[in-house]
Amino acid sequence: MELPTRESLKPLFEPKSVALIGASHKLHKVGGALARNALSSSFSGQIYPVNPNLKTLFGHRVYRDLNEVPEVVDLVEIAVPGSAVPRVLLEAAQKGVKAAIIVSSGFAEIGNFELQEELAKISHRYGIRILGPNCFGLINTAVGLDLTFSFTQAIKGSISFISQSGAMCCGTLDYAFQKGIGFSKFINLGNKCDVDEADALIYLSEDPQTKAIALYIEGIRDGRRFMAAAKEASKNKPIIGIKAGLTEAGARAALSHTGSLANRKELVDAAFLQSGVVRVDDIEDLIGGALALAWQPPPRGTRIGIITNAGGLGVTVADWCQILDLKVPVFSEEMRSKLRAVLPEIAATANPVDMTGDADFDRYKAVSQILLESEEVDLLIAIFTSQGLVTSYGPAQAISETANKTRKPVLAMLMGGSSIEQGRRILIQNEIPVYHFPEKIAIAAKALTQLRSLRRHSSDK
Amino acid sequence: MELPTRESLKPLFEPKSVALIGASHKLHKVGGALARNALSSSFSGQIYPVNPNLKTLFGHRVYRDLNEVPEVVDLVEIAVPGSAVPRVLLEAAQKGVKAAIIVSSGFAEIGNFELQEELAKISHRYGIRILGPNCFGLINTAVGLDLTFSFTQAIKGSISFISQSGAMCCGTLDYAFQKGIGFSKFINLGNKCDVDEADALIYLSEDPQTKAIALYIEGIRDGRRFMAAAKEASKNKPIIGIKAGLTEAGARAALSHTGSLANRKELVDAAFLQSGVVRVDDIEDLIGGALALAWQPPPRGTRIGIITNAGGLGVTVADWCQILDLKVPVFSEEMRSKLRAVLPEIAATANPVDMTGDADFDRYKAVSQILLESEEVDLLIAIFTSQGLVTSYGPAQAISETANKTRKPVLAMLMGGSSIEQGRRILIQNEIPVYHFPEKIAIAAKALTQLRSLRRHSSDK
Numbered sequence: 001m002e003l004p005t006r007e008s009l010k011p012l013f014e015p016k017s018v019a020l021i022g023a024s025h026k027l028h029k030v031g032g033a034l035a036r037n038a039l040s041s042s043f044s045g046q047i048y049p050v051n052p053n054l055k056t057l058f059g060h061r062v063y064r065d066l067n068e069v070p071e072v073v074d075l076v077e078i079a080v081p082g083s084a085v086p087r088v089l090l091e092a093a094q095k096g097v098k099a100a101i102i103v104s105s106g107f108a109e110i111g112n113f114e115l116q117e118e119l120a121k122i123s124h125r126y127g128i129r130i131l132g133p134n135c136f137g138l139i140n141t142a143v144g145l146d147l148t149f150s151f152t153q154a155i156k157g158s159i160s161f162i163s164q165s166g167a168m169c170c171g172t173l174d175y176a177f178q179k180g181i182g183f184s185k186f187i188n189l190g191n192k193c194d195v196d197e198a199d200a201l202i203y204l205s206e207d208p209q210t211k212a213i214a215l216y217i218e219g220i221r222d223g224r225r226f227m228a229a230a231k232e233a234s235k236n237k238p239i240i241g242i243k244a245g246l247t248e249a250g251a252r253a254a255l256s257h258t259g260s261l262a263n264r265k266e267l268v269d270a271a272f273l274q275s276g277v278v279r280v281d282d283i284e285d286l287i288g289g290a291l292a293l294a295w296q297p298p299p300r301g302t303r304i305g306i307i308t309n310a311g312g313l314g315v316t317v318a319d320w321c322q323i324l325d326l327k328v329p330v331f332s333e334e335m336r337s338k339l340r341a342v343l344p345e346i347a348a349t350a351n352p353v354d355m356t357g358d359a360d361f362d363r364y365k366a367v368s369q370i371l372l373e374s375e376e377v378d379l380l381i382a383i384f385t386s387q388g389l390v391t392s393y394g395p396a397q398a399i400s401e402t403a404n405k406t407r408k409p410v411l412a413m414l415m416g417g418s419s420i421e422q423g424r425r426i427l428i429q430n431e432i433p434v435y436h437f438p439e440k441i442a443i444a445a446k447a448l449t450q451l452r453s454l455r456r457h458s459s460d461k
Numbered sequence: 462m463e464l465p466t467r468e469s470l471k472p473l474f475e476p477k478s479v480a481l482i483g484a485s486h487k488l489h490k491v492g493g494a495l496a497r498n499a500l501s502s503s504f505s506g507q508i509y510p511v512n513p514n515l516k517t518l519f520g521h522r523v524y525r526d527l528n529e530v531p532e533v534v535d536l537v538e539i540a541v542p543g544s545a546v547p548r549v550l551l552e553a554a555q556k557g558v559k560a561a562i563i564v565s566s567g568f569a570e571i572g573n574f575e576l577q578e579e580l581a582k583i584s585h586r587y588g589i590r591i592l593g594p595n596c597f598g599l600i601n602t603a604v605g606l607d608l609t610f611s612f613t614q615a616i617k618g619s620i621s622f623i624s625q626s627g628a629m630c631c632g633t634l635d636y637a638f639q640k641g642i643g644f645s646k647f648i649n650l651g652n653k654c655d656v657d658e659a660d661a662l663i664y665l666s667e668d669p670q671t672k673a674i675a676l677y678i679e680g681i682r683d684g685r686r687f688m689a690a691a692k693e694a695s696k697n698k699p700i701i702g703i704k705a706g707l708t709e710a711g712a713r714a715a716l717s718h719t720g721s722l723a724n725r726k727e728l729v730d731a732a733f734l735q736s737g738v739v740r741v742d743d744i745e746d747l748i749g750g751a752l753a754l755a756w757q758p759p760p761r762g763t764r765i766g767i768i769t770n771a772g773g774l775g776v777t778v779a780d781w782c783q784i785l786d787l788k789v790p791v792f793s794e795e796m797r798s799k800l801r802a803v804l805p806e807i808a809a810t811a812n813p814v815d816m817t818g819d820a821d822f823d824r825y826k827a828v829s830q831i832l833l834e835s836e837e838v839d840l841l842i843a844i845f846t847s848q849g850l851v852t853s854y855g856p857a858q859a860i861s862e863t864a865n866k867t868r869k870p871v872l873a874m875l876m877g878g879s880s881i882e883q884g885r886r887i888l889i890q891n892e893i894p895v896y897h898f899p900e901k902i903a904i905a906a907k908a909l910t911q912l913r914s915l916r917r918h919s920s921d922k
Contacts (some may be wrong), residue, residue, distance in 0.1 A: 032850060110807045151849040151880065157559035165770030167818060171846035175897075178878025218776060244773060249789035250780030253772070256809035281784075283777060283876070284898040310628030311714070312705060315679060316744060319711030323742075328710035346571045357628060385632035388494060388612040407838035415632035415744070417639025419612065436636075437745040 042144030082106025135190025157182020176361035229263030234276030320442035361394030392423025503605030541565025596651025618643020695737030766838035775813030822855030853884025
């Protein structure tokens with residue numbers, strides 16, 4: 001199985017200079033939104049807007065064509081009408097440009113396979129790597145480069161996100177921005193005439209800013225190539241993925257959406273397992289799971305310690321852990337006596353530890369420390385809901401301080417509305433993933449525990 | 462099976478006058494927070510703060526004891542230390558007070574069963590109905606009465622919420638406030654020395670402001686009584702419930718939290734089925750499902766029509782519908798030709814209907830109308846994610862207008878962050894439930910479809 005070299009993908013993901021072909025001042029159009037994002041980003045390399053009908057754009061000089069641009073750029077981003085794309089791409093390839101992002105539509109997604117084939121041929125002949133066509137572009141927050149037409153910015157972070165669907169990118173970016181979740185690379189593959197999931201994985205596998213990779217997949221053309229790349233990349237980075245279209249109804253929708261063929265669930269399960277990819281079923285869990293994988297280390301086992309200031313939430317989280325085959329062991333008498341020493345008499349110590357409603361900084365700190373230092377716990381889930389007595393500040397501070405001193409993973413669940421906002425921000429700043437309901441935190445804990453067994457499994461092969 | 466009369470519960474839920482025994486000015490304590498909430502609510506009846514050590518409280522006259530209060534109140538709310546509660550309760554009962562809310566703790570929850578038994582005896586002897594002890598109180602938004610010590614207000618709405626756990630009440634209220642979700646009655650049962658789930662259900666079954674009932678249950682003492690009451694109430698109102706502690710780990714936690722005994726999942730499933738209660742597993746789904754049941758009618762069948770401006774979200778929602786055994790039928794050629802007439806050529810019409818990224822008011826309106834008028838669709842799921850071209854305003858308006866003219870249920874899924882806020886508010890104002898991810902909207906759709914079969918099932922018995 002021949003995989004691309006990481007080197008061959010650098011001009012696409014880390015260009016030193018970029019030409020925007022079809023840049024315009026019409027902000028409600030793709031060419032305008034692209035230019036605004038690229039030109040207002042903090043990128044320190046050169047960006048050359050190209051448009052024969054403009055002299056300046058947002059204060060920048062505009063170039064008539066690639067010939068006028070004073071250097072051979074690493075990357076061209078093309079937003080001209082679909083039919084004009086092959087000519088523009090060929091010109092760039094012939095000048096020695098090494099990579100192209102084609103946002104223009106009008107290709108395979110509307111049945112125009114011939115036009116798309118022309119792009120693939122140029123890529124093959126000249127070695128120019130192509131992202132797209134019909135794509136949303138990419139963002140590299142490490143170098144401050146936004147080459148999308150997104151209306152939302154990406155926060156700098158450590159998750160890299162790869163999606164075939166452009167709309168999924170928009171929704172995810174906007175959701176993540178509001179939640180304070182950041183990205184390293186944010187990549188929309190679009191029609192995948194050249195660069196696909198396998199290429200993106202190979203590039204990201206050694207990207208120093210990427211701590212976890214999230215994949216939204218509708219269809220994989222070359223399953224073996226994908227698996228080889230995923231297996232390679234998962235040695236270095238945790239990968240979490242969702243394969244949409246696994247049911248008959250979903251597969252039919254995927255076929256009409258991106259022309260992706262159905263995959264049987266069992267096949268996808270086996271493929272993900274063999275290539276070391278954690279599989280989830282919902283987009284919320286893709287993001288929530290990626291956060292856990294990026295921010296927290298994999299646990300040594302599946303024994304979950306649960307601490308809470310609200311008994312009922314402890315009960316439902318324990319339920320969900322067990323539904324997902326995680327263990328919630330009863331603590332030893334030795335451990336329980338340590339817990340009793342720092343807890344009021346009515347507190348429950350067996351696991352979940354119900355610290356009762358007035359638990360504040362001290363109790364969260366003492367109890368989380370006891371659990372994390374114990375041989376009986378592999379992963380800590382800390383739960384808080386405001387009951388009017390204690391704000392989320394103290395508990396969030398305590399959880400953060402303890403989590404920062406341990407090598408065991410810590411996840412937090414805060415239930416509520418505005419009363420938990422302050423605590424949520426503190427935890428997120430300390431890279432402790434925050435969830436709001438039992439099912440979702442249990443799924444994230446499960447993803448973390450799976451990582452270890454997946455790595456063992458794929459290294460055996 | 463003897464069930465309470467609704468009449469006997471009215472003094473508790475709809476008192477004409479209330480005495481707050483143990484009202485104080487210490488806002489960081491239960492007696493202060495209670496008094497603040499009760500005295501600042503818009504209730505038109507009389508509220509009498511009682512405390513021998515105060516003359517006035519927040520500008521209101523304070524009474525020395527119940528003898529000084531100029532009338533026999535319907536309800537006393539008691540927030541004195543636990544050991545003093547029996548004396549205060551007895552005095553009220555002897556005066557002819559018909560109901561009591563006991564927020565004081567120090568009873569069964571700390572193993573003090575004898576003290577709690579004293580309350581039960583007084584209730585039995587004098588016929589005074591008791592909510593609690595060790596409870597958070599109740600809210601009746603219809604009469605503007607807040608008898609809790611909550612730090613968050615309840616918005617007026619049509620869901621009634623019953624929970625054994627007080628912390629669950631705090632978290633739910635705060636979450637719901639932020640989401641704009643309102644309640645009719647909000648009830649925390651606490652230790653249930655008298656009033657329990659069955660009583661609350663009987664009262665709510667004919668409450669005109671309640672359109673759906675959400676139940677958080679840890680333990681049921683008298684399963685047959687619960688089932689009889691639920692069966693009775695579910696004839697009038699949709700009921701959705703979560704039974705926490707169904708796994709071994711959860712059951713252990715529930716035992717230590719509220720002394721609730723384990724119930725096997727199969728038993729709970731059967732009990733819910735026979736009594737017409739929709740069962741969900743997560744608190745998020747309890748609230749999301751209750752919203753669907755309160756705001757939307759049950760569908761006639763399980764055929765889901767999906768419309769979207771983002772192909773990938775259509776795929777994953779279709780997947781989740783099928784995972785939950787809902788149907789996503791391929792539309793007839795006749796229907797598809799109607800859809801083609803209002804859609805661009807590249808749109809997908811089979812179901813999901815992918816209206817493509819620039820779908821705005823007109824397209825959402827035309828397509829949702831065609832689906833809702835069709836014999837091929839029982840329930841409509843409308844999906845939107847912002848792609849920078851169209852704001853959420855137009856689609857939300859269109860969905861609302863169409864939904865208001867149909868008897869079929871409509872649910873909306875908006876994915877994103879700040880870009881969907883406006884649309885979310887419009888939909889919520891029009892009583893169209895809004896979800897943010899595929900799994901959650903599919904679970905809500907499932908809850909609606911279950912209602913019909915549950916009603917058929919329980920009426921057969």
